[in-house]
Amino acid sequence: PQTIYLRDYAPPAFLIDDVQLTFKLAPSATRVLSRIHFRPNPDAKDSVFFLHGENLTLIRTAINGNTITPEVTDEGLTCTVPDGPFVFEAEVEIDPAANTSLDGLYMSNGMYCTQCEAEGFRKITYYPDRPDVMATFKVRIESELPVLLSNGNPVAQDDGWAEWSDPWPKPAYLFALVAGDLVNHPDSFTTMSGRDVALNIWVRPGDEGKCAFGMEALKKSMKWDEEVYGREYDLDLFNIVAVDDFNMGAMENKGLNIFNAAAVLASPETATDANFERIEAIIAHEYFHNWTGNRITCRDWFQLCLKEGLTVFRDQQFTGDMRGHAVKRIDDAIALRAHQFREDAGPLAHPVRPESFVEINNFYTMTVYEKGAEIIGMLRRLVGAGDYKKALDLYFARHDGDAATIEDWLAVFTDATGRDLTQFARWYSQAGTPKVTVRDEYSNGTYRLHLSQSTPPTPGQPHKEPLVIPIAVGLLDEGGTEVVKTTLLELTEAAETFTFDDLSGKPIASIQRDFSAPVILDYPQSNKDLAFLLAHDTDPFNKWDAGRRLAQDVLLRMVRDDAAPDAAYLDGLATVLRDDSYDPAFRACVLLLPSEEDTATALVDAGQTPDPMAIYHAHEALKLLLAQQLQDSLPRLYADMTVTGAYSPDAVATGKRSLGNAILSLMSKLDGGKQASAQYTDADNMTQQLAALAALLKIGKGQPELAAFETQWQNDRLVMDKWFGLQVSCAAPRLAATTAANLTAHPAFDLKNPNRFRAVFGALKSNTAGFHDPSGAGYDLLADWLIKLDPINPQTTARVSTSFDTWKRYDPDRQAKMRGALQRIAATPHLSRDTTEMVTRILG
Ligand code: HT7
Numbered sequence: 122p123q124t125i126y127l128r129d130y131a132p133p134a135f136l137i138d139d140v141q142l143t144f145k146l147a148p149s150a151t152r153v154l155s156r157i158h159f160r161p162n163p164d165a166k167d168s169v170f171f172l173h174g175e176n177l178t179l180i181r182t183a184i185n186g187n188t189i190t191p192e193v194t195d196e197g198l199t200c201t202v203p204d205g206p207f208v209f210e211a212e213v214e215i216d217p218a219a220n221t222s223l224d225g226l227y228m229s230n231g232m233y234c235t236q237c238e239a240e241g242f243r244k245i246t247y248y249p250d251r252p253d254v255m256a257t258f259k260v261r262i263e264s265e266l267p268v269l270l271s272n273g274n275p276v277a278q279d280d281g282w283a284e285w286s287d288p289w290p291k292p293a294y295l296f297a298l299v300a301g302d303l304v305n306h307p308d309s310f311t312t313m314s315g316r317d318v319a320l321n322i323w324v325r326p327g328d329e330g331k332c333a334f335g336m337e338a339l340k341k342s343m344k345w346d347e348e349v350y351g352r353e354y355d356l357d358l359f360n361i362v363a364v365d366d367f368n369m370g371a372m373e374n375k376g377l378n379i380f381n382a383a384a385v386l387a388s389p390e391t392a393t394d395a396n397f398e399r400i401e402a403i404i405a406h407e408y409f410h411n412w413t414g415n416r417i418t419c420r421d422w423f424q425l426c427l428k429e430g431l432t433v434f435r436d437q438q439f440t441g442d443m444r445g446h447a448v449k450r451i452d453d454a455i456a457l458r459a460h461q462f463r464e465d466a467g468p469l470a471h472p473v474r475p476e477s478f479v480e481i482n483n484f485y486t487m488t489v490y491e492k493g494a495e496i497i498g499m500l501r502r503l504v505g506a507g508d509y510k511k512a513l514d515l516y517f518a519r520h521d522g523d524a525a526t527i528e529d530w531l532a533v534f535t536d537a538t539g540r541d542l543t544q545f546a547r548w549y550s551q552a553g554t555p556k557v558t559v560r561d562e563y564s565n566g567t568y569r570l571h572l573s574q575s576t577p578p579t580p581g582q583p584h585k586e587p588l589v590i591p592i593a594v595g596l597l598d599e600g601g602t603e604v605v606k607t608t609l610l611e612l613t614e615a616a617e618t619f620t621f622d623d624l625s626g627k628p629i630a631s632i633q634r635d636f637s638a639p640v641i642l643d644y645p646q647s648n649k650d651l652a653f654l655l656a657h658d659t660d661p662f663n664k665w666d667a668g669r670r671l672a673q674d675v676l677l678r679m680v681r682d683d684a685a686p687d688a689a690y691l692d693g694l695a696t697v698l699r700d701d702s703y704d705p706a707f708r709a710c711v712l713l714l715p716s717e718e719d720t721a722t723a724l725v726d727a728g729q730t731p732d733p734m735a736i737y738h739a740h741e742a743l744k745l746l747l748a749q750q751l752q753d754s755l756p757r758l759y760a761d762m763t764v765t766g767a768y769s770p771d772a773v774a775t776g777k778r779s780l781g782n783a784i785l786s787l788m789s790k791l792d793g794g795k796q797a798s799a800q801y802t803d804a805d806n807m808t809q810q811l812a813a814l815a816a817l818l819k820i821g822k823g824q825p826e827l828a829a830f831e832t833q834w835q836n837d838r839l840v841m842d843k844w845f846g847l848q849v850s851c852a853a854p855r856l857a858a859t860t861a862a863n864l865t866a867h868p869a870f871d872l873k874n875p876n877r878f879r880a881v882f883g884a885l886k887s888n889t890a891g892f893h894d895p896s897g898a899g900y901d902l903l904a905d906w907l908i909k910l911d912p913i914n915p916q917t918t919a920r921v922s923t924s925f926d927t928w929k930r931y932d933p934d935r936q937a938k939m940r941g942a943l944q945r946i947a948a949t950p951h952l953s954r955d956t957t958e959m960v961t962r963i964l965g
């Protein structure tokens with residue numbers, strides 16, 4: 122397969138003024154007629170007329186009304202064209218019913234649906250399918266289905282057809298079409314300039330009752346973007362459609378967002394608090410793309426972080442404003458460390474702006490999205506909130522309507538603030554997680570912090586240059602008083618010393634407050650100091666992180682030496698848990714142990730080979746010990762977390778349930794599941810029902826409840842995904858692969874539905890000891906099913922194949938088994954480009 126390089130970017134040879142499309146929908150033989158006004162691009166370096174096209178049956182092509190016979194390959198079409206502007210017309214036939222890749226135009230439960238990012242439009246018709254070609258679209262849909270939707274505003278409709286017009290020039294990846302037997306949940310929003318916008322969430326009949334929360338989230342997002350970024354919505358209509366079969370969370374098509382049903386549908390009975398929070402964040406994310414992504418798009422796919430990093434940063438700010446910044450920052454850091462640091466440390470490491478790819482779908486990664494968002498957060502920290510706003514205002518004013526680059530983005534910051542960002546720009550080009558080493562000394566009232574940075578080699582990047590790293594620091598005296606308030610240090614050299622004078626004694630340092638940069642901190646603080654920070658730090662992130670570091674230290678000692686937990690950790694944890702002045706959501710974060718995967722990483726960082734079974738036993742032992750140590754407080758705490766009244770997914774109630782259920786899980790270790798059974802019986806919402814079931818399964822009980830759950834929810838696909846997943850994630854390690862294998866034989870297991878596939882195999886990966894069972898059964902099972910899935914859905918196969926990306930961490934036996942599984946996948950005849958690229962990179 123061909124590798125595409127950033128350095129080879131060339132402007133398009135032709136630009137488009139407008140596009141007219143007619144869809145004559147039929148499941149196996151949809152006709153697509155296109156009429157496109159092309160003109161030569163004055164900035165082009167060549168004049169070759171090439172249109173992308175894949176899996177299309179060409180019926181007819183014409184230029185300026187004259188039929189032509191172009192040269193057609195598997196990848197597209199070329200022909201000679203007149204000088205100057207011309208009209209290109211084509212008629213093609215496609216087969217949506219046979220399109221199981223969920224890319225292009227496909228069918229899901231009788232409904233037509235599109236997914237065009239990144240390169241799906243070329244499966245719909247011949248077109249320059251690249252983001253720097255922007256055009257206005259007029260679309261006519263012909264079908265007997267009652268609801269026919271496309272981008273922009275409705276023009277006209279009657280029985281059997283509808284016409285749409287999108288006045289905003291857009292790249293083809295933002296095109297969308299939906300046709301189905303759908304019902305809507307309508308509402309409206311008045312924008313800051315007083316325009317009324319009609320809002321709809323379109324769903325399959327029966328799901329109408331699960332739209333209210335998503336609609337509220339949409340209105341809150343619209344208001345927030347006006348208030349915080351000054352961005353107003355720009356069409357008369359905003360449609361959201363829920364689809365069952367979808368490769369990712371959602372897609373920001375102009376005026377017609379398409380959502381994985383799991384990312385929009387929610388009711389108290391069927392969705393958990395975590396689902397509600399995720400839905401709110403994804404609705405916001407897709408809505409925010411209207412400005413950061415749609416009005417200003419990317420010049421090419423190497424610039425993906427331009428829209429994704431910024432939009433993730435914006436949705437994180439939004440969630441923080443809606444639900445509290447401290448817990449949001451903790452949640453984001455947990456996810457970043459667990460998933461992005463893992464990516465950055467392994468064979469799939471790549472810069473936030475990659476320099477080459479084979480299949481762009483493989484670069485919708487934690488690095489592009491989450492590290493991309495961290496870069497924006499660092500920029501904001503460095504220039505300050507006021508200058509950040511100035512820069513963003515300039516960005517929107519200068520680049521509205523553009524297909525822009527990271528250079529454009531950084532230039533806006535330089536122009537708005539006067540700051541030279543040449544060195545900072547390395548964050549976009551250098552892969553790997555930097556390590557910041559901290560050593561300190563104190564004498565005669567002066568405290569010195571010696572900071573040094575290094576970034577490890579990553580594939581294709583053996584040498585790294587120093588980055589600009591903002592490190593937020595506060596200093597506490599031994600009484601817990603903050604003697605130096607949060608101060609931002611800018612580490613720009615390989616090693617630098619920062620000095621604090623006029624102190625009356627050696628302070629305790631709180632470093633990297635609010636997780637000020639996406640780096641690994643190497644600062645060997647004593648357990649005494651960490652316990653002190655857990656008790657006294659005024660920065661909530663570092664207060665939590667001190668507890669986390671203590672817990673990780675305890676777990677490492679338990680794995681290595683079977684040592685008893687440090688009293689400093691147990692006492693500190695008990696104190697925070699019992700302190701009602703901390704909100705329950707924060708206390709739940711403090712009670713949450715690092716994952717088994719986190720402990721494996723900590724061992725690798727310490728130069729050891731992780732044994733997943735030993736890690737599992739240490740985690741189980743620590744949970745039991747915590748349950749025993751906290752035994753006296755648990756029932757009262759559990760009772761205090763009771764939420765009365767009608768269910769609400771607000772932050773306060775969510776926090777209480779989160780802490781209550783963490784406590785329930787501990788209590789179950791001692792009471793044989795008595796409280797969990799009672800909670801299961803009494804539950805009137807999915808959060809409580811599922812947490813009770815998980816607590817029971819975790820102690821080897823819960824089989825009657827599991828059966829009852831299946832009977833109760835067998836007709837709800839999203840709830841059944843939970844049923845599938847929970848059994849695998851809660852299985853004892855040696856049973857995990859068998860449990861997953863048995864579930865693949867369940868009549869409701871559906872290889873064509875990514876949610877169902879991920880429910881089983883995402884859960885298998887998350888059951889670390891189960892996936893890495895020494896028998897290799899987990900590896901074999903996953904490889905078998907990836908091989909089956911690949912011809913059906915390459916995108917999801919490639920994504921799930923990353924479960925193997927840590928294979929080099931393990932002992933020779935496990936390594937051999939994982940390598941064998943990867944090689945078996947790689948050797949599969951006709952393996953997709955997506956999976957071939959992933960597996961090849963993982964094998965290294
Ligand atoms: N911009 C979208 C990314 C995307 C996608 C979404 C659904 C299915 C396939 C997809 N490929 C790429 C989603 C987002 O970041 O908002």
Ligand code: ZN
Pocket residue numbers: 406410428429432
């Ligand atoms: Zn996005």
